[in-house]
Amino acid sequence: MTPKYPLIAAGVAAALAGGYAQAAPPTITQAQSPFASLVIAGSSAAKNSVLGAVENDICGGTANTLLVSSAGGTKNFFALSCNTAVAIGSGAGAIPVGSLVTIYYRTEGGSVVGALPIASGHNILRLNLADSSCAGAGLTATCTVSGVTATAGPNDSWTGAVTSDGVDLGITDVEPALLTGADYPTGYSTTAFGHATPTQMAGLSTTRLIQQVFGLAINVGSAGSGLTAPINLSRESAANILLGNYSDWHAVPDALTGQPIAAASSLITRIDREPGSGTRTSANTYFLRYQCGSSTAITDNVGESDNFSTTDELTAANGKAASIAYTSIDQLQDPHNSTNFPNLVLATIDGVAPSNIHAAAGGYDYWFEATTVNNAATTGTSLSLASFLQTDMPKLASAPQEPSVNVIPGLQGNVGTVPLTDNGKTGTLTIYVNPYTRNGKSCNVPTETN
Numbered sequence: 001m002t003p004k005y006p007l008i009a010a011g012v013a014a015a016l017a018g019g020y021a022q023a024a025p026p027t028i029t030q031a032q033s034p035f036a037s038l039v040i041a042g043s044s045a046a047k048n049s050v051l052g053a054v055e056n057d058i059c060g061g062t063a064n065t066l067l068v069s070s071a072g073g074t075k076n077f078f079a080l081s082c083n084t085a086v087a088i089g090s091g092a093g094a095i096p097v098g099s100l101v102t103i104y105y106r107t108e109g110g111s112v113v114g115a116l117p118i119a120s121g122h123n124i125l126r127l128n129l130a131d132s133s134c135a136g137a138g139l140t141a142t143c144t145v146s147g148v149t150a151t152a153g154p155n156d157s158w159t160g161a162v163t164s165d166g167v168d169l170g171i172t173d174v175e176p177a178l179l180t181g182a183d184y185p186t187g188y189s190t191t192a193f194g195h196a197t198p199t200q201m202a203g204l205s206t207t208r209l210i211q212q213v214f215g216l217a218i219n220v221g222s223a224g225s226g227l228t229a230p231i232n233l234s235r236e237s238a239a240n241i242l243l244g245n246y247s248d249w250h251a252v253p254d255a256l257t258g259q260p261i262a263a264a265s266s267l268i269t270r271i272d273r274e275p276g277s278g279t280r281t282s283a284n285t286y287f288l289r290y291q292c293g294s295s296t297a298i299t300d301n302v303g304e305s306d307n308f309s310t311t312d313e314l315t316a317a318n319g320k321a322a323s324i325a326y327t328s329i330d331q332l333q334d335p336h337n338s339t340n341f342p343n344l345v346l347a348t349i350d351g352v353a354p355s356n357i358h359a360a361a362g363g364y365d366y367w368f369e370a371t372t373v374n375n376a377a378t379t380g381t382s383l384s385l386a387s388f389l390q391t392d393m394p395k396l397a398s399a400p401q402e403p404s405v406n407v408i409p410g411l412q413g414n415v416g417t418v419p420l421t422d423n424g425k426t427g428t429l430t431i432y433v434n435p436y437t438r439n440g441k442s443c444n445v446p447t448e449t450n
Contacts, residue, residue, distance in 0.1 A: 023083040025066040026100055028141055031081035032129045034102040036088075036095050036381030039126050042114020042171030043278050044076065044107035044309040045212060045328035046370050048336075049393075049400035050171060051078060054103050057392045058385070060085025067140050070127060072160060073147040076108035076309045077127040089384025101385065102129070104165075107309055109153060111278030112185040112193070114170030118375045119204055120194020123164045124156055131161035153308035154274075156192035169386040170204075170373030173212060173278025173328075174285065174442045177202035182297035183284060185276025187306070205374040207390050208440050210399055211406040213367040214282050215329045215354035217314060221343030222321035226266030231347040232256045238349065239287040241268060241324060242298050249322055256351055262322075271317040271325040272298065274306035278370075279313075283326040285442050286366050292443035311340075318343045329354045330404035333428060356406050360420050360432040367434075368442050369408060396423055396433055406434040409449045416450045 040050065051067070059065040059082035070077035081102040088095040095101065104126045106113060117124050128134075133144035143161030152158045172179070179185070180198040216238060220227040227249060233241075234255040240246045249262035273280040280298065284290035290297040300306065307313035310327055317325040318341040325344075331337055332346055333355075346354050349366060358364035372390050392398050395412040399405060401423065409416030416435030423431050436446035 023064050023098070025064055025139055026081045026083070027137065028066070028068065028129055028134050030100060031066055031068070031079065031102045034081065035099040036101045036385060038101070038103045038382050038385040039165050039168045040104065040171060041106040041109070041117065041124065041126070041167045042111055042373070043173045043370060044110045044311065045173050045279050046171055047105070047107050047310070048330055048334060049210065049402050049405055050105055051080065052400045052402065053389060053393045054080045057398050058082065058084055058086070058088070058101065058103070058388065062139065065139065068127065068129060068134065068136070069142055070145040070161065071142040072144040073152065074108055074145050074149060074158065075311060076106065077145055077162065078105045078107070079103065079127045079129055080105070088388045089381065093380050093384035095381050095384055103385065109188070109308055110273065110276070110310070111172040111174070111179060111281070112188060112276035113167065114172045115176040115179055115201060115204060115373050116185060116188065116193050116196055116276070117167045118170050118373050119176070119196035119200045122192070122194035123166050124193065125158050125162040126165045128161045128163035133161050149308045149312060150305050154187045155189045166375070166377065168375055168378040168382045169389070170375070171209070172371050172373060174281050174368050175206060175371055175440060176204045176373060178281050178285065178291055178442055179276055181291060183275055183281040183290070185274070187274055188276065205376070206371040207374065208408055208411060209370045209372050209390070209393055211359070211367050211408055211434055212370050213329050213354055213356050213359045213364070213404045213406070214279065214286070214326060215346040215366065216349070217317055217325045217327050217332060217341070217344040218347050219317055219321055219323045219343045220345050222319070225321040226262040226264055227322055229345045231261060231345060232351065233347045234350055235287060242270065242283060242287055243296070244270070244301070255348070266322045269320050269323040270301070271313055271320065271323050272300060272304065272306050273313050274308055279310060279326050279328065282368050282442070285368070314341050314344065317341070328404045330402040333403035335428060356403060356431060357420070360406050360434040360436070362436060362448070365446055367406070369438055369440060371440070396421070396431070399423070399431055401425060401429040401431055403428045405431050407431065409433055409435055409437055416448070418450055
């Protein structure tokens with residue numbers, strides 16, 4: 001079950017000052033018939049950020065939000081329900097304060113499901129709160145979704161607590177135009193998800209959301225790994241590992257000392273997401289410059305089973321000694337995840353440790369700008385909810401407080417400055433206005449705006 005996220009006191013205080021009194025979380029039965037609903041699908045790397053934004057910015061905090069997550073064959077379907085802490089939208093799409101809303105978020109399939117179903121006009125499965133398996137009360141509940149990721153994922157053949165619906169708002173780790181070529185979701189059934197040409201993917205209407213910092217996770221904790229932290233990789237060495245040119249950690253030089261990272265032979269296992277995943281695309285873009293002037297991309301090994309979410313990928317890496325995976329850094333740095341992947345550490349790249357402050361300071365540039373994908377068919381109160389999140393999440397004052405997140409300069413009043421401007425929080429809750437931006441094009445070298 002996904003843990004609850006920290007209550008952001010400042011946001012709640014502001015809501016209370018505006019006359020909002022916290023309400024008890026709705027029951028599962030109540031959540032089935034909301035005043036307004038929204039179906040979000042996409043990035044699993046952004047899961048914590050999106051769920052946290054809904055809980056804090058729409059619901060006024062975790063204390064009055066019901067979080068429902070899937071159990072069984074997949075843990076990648078979610079629903080959040082609450083009585084709104086703020087008035088949202090206007091006219092025919094108006095949602096008054098205190099209105100019951102339910103927001104579904106499907107991360108199964110990652111960035112693929114944030115773009116392809118919208119481009120192709122296909123419905124996909126989302127959580128069904130009316131299913132008899134749904135149980136729980138108070139702040140959390142679960143619904144059983146059955147199936148095996150390796151087969152149900154690419155065919156969307158999940159059973160149990162799921163129902164077919166359209167995607168109102170997609171979220172991708174990079175702009176959909178990059179989810180083409182070797183990064184197109186060729187493993188996904190066209191019957192289930194449809195098909196889109198590169199022109200259609202590039203033509204999707206998108207809005208920049210937040211910056212996400214990525215990193216390479218290495219298993220140093222499993223018996224027999226032969227590795228000890230810290231792991232210092234050069235960008236060039238990392239690229240060769242992803243391409244399979246290095247198969248043994250003993251052959252990989254430490255970026256700081258030049259000595260072998262492993263004192264003796266220790267075979268490397270690369271743990272992959274599926275083609276079309278935003279994290280896989282980000283690794284191809286950053287390390288291999290794929291679609292940025294290079295035609296070289298990660299290729300699956302013979303017999304390899306890809307993973308259809310960041311959680312699945314890291315779970316596999318955590319169980320395989322000396323393995324390497326790519327991920328958003330909050331998956332390891334967020335205190336809520338501290339016990340999930342105890343064998344994994346994040347590698348430094350060219351001597352710089354991955355963090356949002358190092359990204360904002362210009363020393364660590366393995367980060368990209370997550371985008372929302374707009375569906376022209378979304379209208380009424382659903383459009384109001386989508387527009388609210390697209391406007392609210394990019395603001396420094398209300399952006400998700402995750403270790404992987406920075407806000408984009410020039411959006412929603414964010415001004416990049418040196419010294420850096422932050423949100424005034426401490427520890428892993430501190431995020432920054434990054435003076436650097438890729439201006440919505442992941443192939444761009446970050447440019448400074450201050």
